[in-house]
Amino acid sequence: MANEVRVRFAPSPTGPFHIGGARSALFNWLFARKMGGKMILRIEDTDLERSSRESEENIKAALKWLGMNWDEGIDVGGENGPYRQTERLDIYKKYTEKLLAEGKAYYCYCTDEELEAERQALVAEGKMPRYMGKCRHLTPEQVEQYKAEGRKPTVRFKVPADKQILVRDMVRGDVVFDSNGIGDFVIVKSDGIPTYNYAVVIDDALMHITHVIRAEEHLSNTPRQCLIYDALGFEKPTFGHISLILGKDHTKMSKRHGATSVDQYRQLGYLPEAIDNFLALLGWAPNSEQEIFSMDELVKEFSMDHVAKNPAVFDIDKLNWINQHYMRKLSRDEFYEAAKPHMVKKGFITGEEFGDKLEWLKDVVATAQQHVSYAAQVPDDVAMYFTDNFDFENDDAKNVLLEETVPQVIRLLFDKLPKLEVLDGPSVKATFKAIQKETKLGGKNVFMPIRVALTGNQHGPELAEMVPLLGLARTVSRIKNSLDKVGVQLY
């Protein structure tokens, strides 16, 4: 297909998969799906020092977890492979030789020290520090001399002077750069590995990428890449530079802003649908006022011309709100599974429970479903079901038990509860109502003492759901203990 849209996501496997990378991937994926095109996954591992297979695996796992599949690339193959840059070295080499032969690139034998000295000199003169093309015209003798010294050359691209470079960008419009502001840059490092700006062009061209959607930090590099496209006679793709995600203090997201990797959010119990939904809304807005979108809906609604130009601050509150929305929609079992690892971690369950015990656990966990933002919050929310030892939250709570109507209420409760045929929500509720009626007390005077005696706390889940889960014996003993602690006599 001649006009097929082909986009790529090309991460560097140099660490935990960042939430910003996930957003770039998402925009590419949405655009590809929307246009009925293809998504290619390529691994840019030319930084030998920092790249690792481990983070490559991490990236692939995260993409899958987020529901983004790719049509071509790593693991799935395709006609334009290999899809790992370190496996494409011979391809780059061919083009480098061509550039060298045509005089569009040259060997540079400068050492780091020489480069640094040049930079310092330029700065001292108040000029822009950039490579001045010292090795552009080396004589054969000089080259021999350098070789004899054992110097390993880099290959630099010869940047043409006085050229206006136009970058056509889907989100920023046309951006013009002046080639005079760009020094001859390295395209092949002294170890023979191509640099990012070089490899990316060859790969995108050879993989027939039609739209390059990536983070804004690459915009300033794009003119360099355009120069290479031209030098190699490749057709340029359409670019789309999406804004960066910033932390709360408006600086680039980093560790001190809390969780920044996709995996951290997964581990905290965020749902992939929620992350996708949230990320999509960061820098893109639908036509409608809708806030909650499934992936299918996003595909349907997505459009690159509704992508915002300005950077977006990562708002954890909104993520929490969206995640809570999706959490509430889970089934009882799904929610239990989501909470399970966190319950195990806290030692509340072993993961081996079955039978009545399992059902009880599911019921307990289910009490947290409506008001928790992410799964890691579940254990704290249900901790009271796992220990009968508790302290009073504060003196206010303690004072609730000192009210003179308390003994009467508790006596009636202890009288009625054991007589119930089944101890469930409705029957417990009915019991409370009956006590209210007999004592002519307001609801608060009935519920609050029971709540505090039962939990030590003035806040918490509904009593009618709590009592059945605790069971008769624990309910009675917890209340007795609390009354003893504050010295209230029942009879």
Place this chain on the structure above:
RNA sequence: GGCGCUAUGGUCAAGAGGCUAAGACGUCGCCCUCUCAAGGCGAAAUCACGGGUUCGAUUCCCGUUAGCGCUACCA
């Protein structure tokens, strides 16, 4: 320093020459309610600044300021 991008409430944002400047998160208040959460209703809160262009600028142009990015043998 140079180049580039950006600038609507605390945050995400709609808007695309004339509007009471949407909506959402968050905040606050009220309702519901034993409490919390959820839910319902409501409120406060925004066009960075200065010049133009125009009958009229949040919207177009220029400048200033601020933030960010690039200026690497990192991507």
